[in-house]
Amino acid sequence: MLPLVYHDCYSDLVLPERHRYPIGKYRALYQHLLQAGIPDNWFDCHAAPATTAQLALVHQPEYIKALCQGALDDKSMRRIGFPWSEFLIKRSLQSVGGTIRTMQLALQHGIALHLSGGYHHAFAGEGAGFCLFNDLAVAAAVALQQGVDKVLIFDCDVHQGDGTALLFADEPRVVTASLHGEKNFPARKQHSDWDIGLPTQCQDSAYLDSLYSSFDYLLRLHQPDLVLYDAGVDIHQDDDLGLLQISTDGVYQRDFFVLKRCHDLHTPVAAVIGGGYQRDISKLIQVHSQLFQAACAVYSPAQALNWSG
Template identity: 40%
Template sequence: MGKYSHIRTLILDRGLAQPETLLEPVAAPRSWLELAHAPRYVDQVLSCTVPASIAREIGFEVTEQVARRARLASAGTVLAARLAMDCGVACNAAGGSHHARYDSGAGFCVFNDVAVAARLLLAEGMVSRVLVIDLDVHQGDGTALLCADEPRIRTVSMHAERNYPARKQLSSLDFDLPDGLGDSAYLDVLGRVLPQTLAGFEPDIVFYNAGVDPHASDRLGRLCLSDHGLRQRDHAVFAFYRQRQIPVVSVMGGGYGFDAMAVAERHLITFEVAAEFT
């Protein structure tokens, strides 16, 4: 969890933003969360009465602090999406909780912020079609499930085939990668994937899960990207969609290690690349 405070410090120290230009969201209301999640589960989280069986799936107890953070992360993705619609690119310094499902959290994820934001923008009429491209090392199984019944949302996941979750779900497009894939091979696959994300589909906004767990040093990853490889990946994604005038909102996604600052430095790459397109 320490990576989140570190990324804020790094963003300010590297001059990517000033304190007054870092926007802070108000916690997402219940009505937003219930666009993607079961009312009963939302109530369990907000009242901190999540059953022990669900808490085990999430990986930690849902306390008042955890519940507040989950609401803020979801609201942050909504805020970033609205900003991206105006500015072309915006980043949430959290989010990417792509394992959370309709009536349960999982894999360190409480609320699925991208599913919440996508469904809210559609409900408000801000957009007509939404693309989610998930390049976290783990499949975006929760997002796939939560959006499966909504033809206006296309979900794309490019992930390590043998990594968590053991039981994969069906995204609109899934690309399974073998263990140990390095920069060159990974970027070659990505170059073929990006055009497919738009085949027969014209999104009004793109949600980009920029998890850094494909990094070679990640504690929970099975791929072998370098810092340079992550930078090339991010640049390819932002460039592809911005060249087509499609707004992009990025969320942090996964990144795991015993050195929280080192993980935050990897996440900073996404913010640095995003700044090139603002």
């Protein structure tokens, strides 16, 4: 089986009409995977929310307290991009806890996938770009605390993982890598250990060449004990915010390559779905589902034969 982490609250956040964030995609993806033949018992739907102590491994205590109590100023909340509510905090803590659980399941089973996560724009003391807490960073810090020696965070969202890069700038046990659109958000990039800025309108061939060479190099050089993979699909040619021209097959080839390399090297990999901003949710989840189809092909070929998504 493939361990998949999900919680019903991911799509329950009520946002203003026409808000840019496609909050409905999480439940729609979950339902799509069930309809595609993914067994219900593959889903772990009971991950514990992240604790304050876990958040404090990477975030400033004052920021955690102010955000959770609704005491951040309006400018800070506008930078995050969501109106504050108690449920926003509940959902964020649950999502971070889900990525922690995904990391732990990957260490046990070799792979695990999270139907949320990828909130890589959150810094130690501020959030940005729909990111309150940096789940990738928290999961990496928890992994180190639990005895993992080296973590590679391989971020393929179209937006640079700036928060993650800065959080681990002085932590040699966590290698940060970002393959992103050079002209996309954030305007001010941070320095990851490995950054590839792709040109606007980049297509499959150039994108995949950069991906293949980068991931192979990083695996050989660092030999990580765990890979945290942000499989953002805002690289897709139909994404409203992406600016790249990657096809659905290109997304599949990317995900298959990353997962297959980890599988062949017996390196545990925990993947999150990351960004994706098509307003048409049905089309968006078809692109997000490539990660799960690739995982079935690599780790559960019999299930892949029955894939109907």
